[in-house]
Amino acid sequence: MTNIHLIEPLQLLNDDRHIRGTRHQLWLVLLLILLGAMTGYWGYRPLADFIKVHRESLIELLDRDDPIEFPSYSTFQAKINKISDLKSLKMVYPSAPWNLQGYAVQTLQLVDVARVRPLVPSELEIVSLLPGKTLGGIYISSYGLGSVMEYNELIVVSAIANYAGEWGAWISHIYVDNPNSVAGGREIWGLPKELAQFSWEGSDSVKAAPLGYRVTVHQENRQLCSLNYSQQTLALPLPLSGNVFSADRSNLLLFKGEFKSRIGLIRGELEIPEESHFANINLGQPLLTVACEDMRLIAGAPEVVGNITAEFSY
Template sequence: MTYPTPPWTLQGYAIQTLQLIDIERVRSLIPPEFDIVSLLPGKTLGGVYLSLYGSGSVLEYSELIVVAGRVRYSGKTGGWISHIYVDNHDSVAGGREIWGLPKEIAEFTWEKCDHVAWPTANRSTRYHHRVTVRQGENTLCRFSYNHAKFGWQMPLPLTLNDNVLSTLSGNILYFNGDFKSRLGLVASQLEVPPESPFANLGLKQPWLTLDMDKLCLTAGEPQVVGQLNSSLMIQA
């Protein structure tokens, strides 16, 4: 299987939620060498990133990233990606072998509905867009949202994926994600079924959702910044 060498340049569209997550829920997912950054007492900053990379990208694919929180190691701070799914096998291999990310294959359905309400378990909503991510018969998540009606072109230093810490073969890796996009704030609704692998993170309704149109992302080459000292090894 072949994949591009880093850096990877990806272009398209993305949605990013920002959510508070209980630190006690994610501690077991993160090696003890990392300190979990607290935003509020007992809470770290996490969320969900959904993207569709198209023409102009080194690979074309959809992606779901679940950031379980912010972590710190040896003076470097970044997001900790606990779950990540794509619909491209080359992306899976590159993500695992270059960046130490636990990528898995999933199916993405991007839908648009201008006139009919989306049905949910308890009510209908008036969101015009929805993306559903599945693995086989299991739904990982369903995300409904509206596109922003306005935005401004700018670098995105505050996204969860701007800097990432990960592990690979006992090494601790650090890499940058350089984002530029037309940015807007939108209303959204996130549904995570009980059977989803990340349901135990307790992801609630997003308190902030960023709409990223005309996105250009560069995933940089990782640097080795340390080694795992414990017997807990995160499989890349």
């Protein structure tokens, strides 16, 4: 595979920076920003994560004889701030807390602790509800009018964890269809958000699946999951809140999610193909599936609650 058709035009751009102190060529910085953005890595830290995750593929793609020194997080920050033509690439997102309104479907499953242990920082104790089992699940939502921004979201909770007496959910995978949400999620909460495509099917009069409704999430040609679910019949208005852990390099973060919604039990059937990024978690069929209508969610600002001895990468 070659990217010469992309590199050559970038190399023609004029670099007006002073030659002294110019450590990375402009075309390389631009190329990495474009490749990162196309795969959902928006923002300074996400671009550094993009290089870390795809380093070997980038070296093969560039196919250069001389050694490649890739830019760091601080380099991306400095370059983007200094180059006026790149300022339009900055994502715009509000500061925390985020107020979101819409609809969601949530599944609850028992998950093998041994399977998810590599996905969770060692500083967190995984809480076992049964011997060798923790609680996980899939949360798929659509945030609409009244939200700080409109987007769809898929969250994979792989464990319930404990740190210094605080319990919270650990999110190992998270996908949205709005680049601004990707940037905000990564920069504010340290969450590993990626871009994906969402398809909601079914209505009160037209069934899209045996249970009536279906939501499917894809990343390009890769299907991540599909959830078939029934219509909500009986719902009770409930206020709920819970903690969520996340990691920002060497910092362990904790933030609170608070929401009010009409919540009711529904039937749900989850399909996760082998090609899915989270297939190895081995989420089985849900123990419970709930629908959340007229939902109002507040994602609070994170706090640093501890340090991670080895820098954690999702």
